[in-house]
Amino acid sequence: xxxVTQSPTHLIKTRGQHVTLRCSPISGHKSVSWYQQxxxxxxxFIFQYYEKEERGRGNFPDRFSARQFPxxxxxxxxxxxxxxxxxxxxxxxxxxxxxxxxxxxxxxTRLTVT
Amino acid sequence: RKEVEQDPGPFNVPEGATVAFNCTYxxxxxxxxxxxxxxxxxxxxxxxxxxxxxxxxxxxxxxxxRASQYISLLIxxxxxxxxxxxxCVVRANDYKLSFGAGTTVTVRA
Numbered sequence: 725x726x727x728v729t730q731s732p733t734h735l736i737k738t739r740g741q742h743v744t745l746r747c748s749p750i751s752g753h754k755s756v757s758w759y760q761q762x763x764x765x766x767x768x769f770i771f772q773y774y775e776k777e778e779r780g781r782g783n784f785p786d787r788f789s790a791r792q793f794p795x796x797x798x799x800x801x802x803x804x805x806x807x808x809x810x811x812x813x814x815x816x817x818x819x820x821x822x823x824x825x826x827x828x829x830x831x832x833t834r835l836t837v838t
Numbered sequence: 839r840k841e842v843e844q845d846p847g848p849f850n851v852p853e854g855a856t857v858a859f860n861c862t863y864x865x866x867x868x869x870x871x872x873x874x875x876x877x878x879x880x881x882x883x884x885x886x887x888x889x890x891x892x893x894x895x896x897x898x899x900x901x902x903x904r905a906s907q908y909i910s911l912l913i914x915x916x917x918x919x920x921x922x923x924x925x926c927v928v929r930a931n932d933y934k935l936s937f938g939a940g941t942t943v944t945v946r947a
């Protein structure tokens with residue numbers, strides 16, 4: 725079975741631009757979460773979506789938004805990019821939105837803002 | 839105070855050695871606990887869940903101490919392939935995982 729897939733794998737943008745990152749969960753998984761990982765730190769929670777609804781949001785500005793589609797895939801959008809947005813963006817899927825399930829991560833999108 | 843704190847290491851050990859490290863978490867209402875492994879520039883991968891009674895998975899043993907709010911991971915008979923960053927992960931509610939910054943382990947021949 726395919727794991728979590730993300731696209732693109734790498735991306736270079738300039739300050740002020742916007743970016744859209746995409747994620748497809750493991751087949752049968754209905755929950756998608758997004759994390760930002762800056763070099764030398766652990767992943768930081770951005771959003772969770774379950775059944776196309778936002779279930780939770782981390783401490784990120786409104787420049788960050790996301791949505792989930794009927795096929796459970798998801799997009800993360802970041803507007804007005806800052807240099808500090810350079811990071812590895814990870815998508816994770818789990819079977820449901822309940823807390824007992826582990827999350828499985830995709831390979832990430834490495835975003836560089838210049 | 840950070841939600842999850844880990845000793846960053848690095849722990850530099852010879853093959854065959856035992857290495858152990860802890861993490862502490864701040865939210866006493868945390869529900870689930872995990873260890874993830876992350877190789878350089880790769881995604882985190884689930885190593886094992888941590889149960890209240892402690893659990894083993896091959897050479898890996900995890901312990902949870904709810905009273906003191908810490909989690910430990912012990913690796914026996916270290917292999918070169920165990921070299922990685924180990925992330926302590928805590929779930930405080932239904933939707934959010936909180937990660938520590940990771941403990942780096944390097945196993946040398």
